[in-house]
Amino acid sequence: MVVTLDSPVRIGKAAIGALGTLALALGTLQAVVEPSLPLLQHDLGIGPAEGSLIFITLLITGAVVAPIAGKLGDRYGGKRVLVVLMATVSAGGLISSLAPNLPVLLLGQVLQGAMVGALPLSFILVRKHLPPGRTQVAVGLVSGLFTGGGLVGMLVAGPIAEHLSRHWMFAIPTTAIIAATLLVSRLMPDDPPAASDAKIDWLGVILLSCTLVALVLGVMVVTGGGLPPLAIVAITVAVAALATGWVAVERRVASPMVDLRMLAMPAMWSSAVVTLLMSLGFGMAVYLIPQLLSLSANGYGFGADPSDIGLFLLPATIAGVVAGTIAGIASRRFGTRAVITVGAIATAATLIALGSLHDATWQLVVARALIGFAVSVSAVALLAGTATTVDAKDTGIATSLLVVTRVVGVALGAQTGGAILDASTDPRTGLPSETAFTTGFIIAGVIAALSLLVLPAMKKGTKA
Template structure:
């Protein structure tokens, strides 16, 4: 067992873990302002440059469930520290890159560190008193929105005024600071009885299936949805996923306990997570484009990259502002209700956008993003609470990591679907095709429909009420004497 630092106040622990989540989210949005410049910076094609984003997506999808399983086996705090290592190394590699290949490699390494958020949420169950768990989960979940909100204007400002390499040096320094804070101030958890050997074949099988699926989804528009490569990848995913499931069900210590994930509460929450991930990401694809499209189109707002980031930033901060409200609602009515309300708020935001597109004012889009992200803040705080109230403590990190993976799959499908809609519904502008006003409206209507579907799924989640918090196993760390079995008792 690793040595534990002196006990820290729960608020300090939550703040440190939320800081870790902000850094992880910042890493994901870091290259958005650079997308158009990457082909010139690295003397490569736009198709090759797109792998700078795809590599992070694939690496995160593969590593997140692995990090969760290892967190349950060896300790979540320990795996948090381990996950920060590739994040730091990847940032350094990117900062030193002079061609696209090492840049892609560095972004892949950064993706390996994306298990930080689900591990941090899972660690809260072990080191935060029961009465503070709900608000702590909400704050930790909201950190992703804050990181994304700050990432766009921060990256745009640096990219416009200094070298793009500074972006990656800053992230490396922030990740080092996070590691030092966790090592010094966050108490160590004790692995909650999940021993056994690591399921390497299961990790390889799930990783292969996810790479095939997400690669087909993320690159299908470039390669052609009917191309042999895309169809072969979809076929491989259809073969590998059932084979992986069969393998997992045979093992005593699987990578992901499918019997636990098949429990109705967990299964329905994960289904809602896919839908919420889709709905969350769709508006983040549409609104920045509307803000930057030339005013001469009649519906674009002609904002610069930096101005676009500043208009988007309040929405991410709204997630953090609404997290205490969502936690109070979960405490009073249960996280199931909070998830349903959050999904309805997301749908309402999309519904507001339809008449506001073409209004000629960025304030109208700001309102849309504020409403949508208020709903995302509610939903992202509720989903881990629902998961942790339905799984044993020995499965906390694995189950939360699998839930994070479901959200990631939702965002990947959002990128593909919204990308197809905007690519097919275009208008000619000075000889160049641009997504049309109707295309943006259709995209927002799709987001509204998915948000409503998430609300329906949330309403159907069969929640079991937890009678009392679980006493944690004795540990060498000076963690609180009681750790909750679940989030605040949910009312069915």
């Protein structure tokens, strides 16, 4: 039997601003590694393969923590779990800032990866303290500022690392996270947890975590190439066996980690499928466009160096920030399904057009900005729609599953793009053919377009 407490107190702009500030600081900390990876590799004496472990570690931790944090937030209160999670992230940031070697830095990244759980916890808070219309706007604001933090991190990481040190690159955003967490703790009222005598489904937690880890690692290993068919089959069977075991446990326990009946809701499963398909197409674009920009200008590339590529991608990052706020307002006015439909059409059309229109840098810059805007609008609309469609007690776990689906989809898309280029690489020059890029963009567009087939199953979004 579940008993809820009295209706929660409504919150004002200051509390929402504190959540947004926290999201901005988290996005900054998450993004500082990518532009400074060459410096980290040189400073720590590691190669590219070891350097990639930093990204893999954070990705795996985020995929595991997000659904667990969402479930615990649903049960014990979003604010309480968020504060504990931010303490973990802050400890990770401090460890990363003091790390003398790769193992210690990886430990810091493991703890930092817990930041992925902050988004579903924030959605729990705004769902409990705001009416549906304002919830969608708040979800868009928080999501947009998290993306904006990525922009800040990309811009400040290099100057901080070069003029101060790599240690301050982690320490400064971590300090901002600590300050923002204190603001959230002070300004955000306690949200009533669900009082229940049921035990936590720890077996379900473990099986879901193992399934996600196996899936992420399996995708990276398989798409990396070089594995015999038998090994690929073994990885697939292992992931399927873990997923099957998790489903079997969730069907039998009295209080499952994830209510499978919730997953069977048209609004939920269709949101997950749309998120996966659009993330796959987006991940392929994220990988292919920088690769095309960096290829030698003597062929069909543009010879852009890392600094140039960062500037070329800046409009896309800005577009993603703007999209967050617009998505929340548009979802409130027109409904979730209408916003996602427009986003999916724009994403698919732009990707397919890139198959033939990639002869100038401005075409790639504009296309990447359009894709970033459309995908971000759709992602925020999906999160906002889910947050206001499922029962309030399931807000955290439902939105966290979408967050994980997006992370896995982008990773799988990027690996797929890499596999397409590797398959067409000329052994004499070591360069992929232009046809590979054309094929990759068109495949990405078709994958994104497939999401339109699923949208009819989605209920019309909540309006104010």
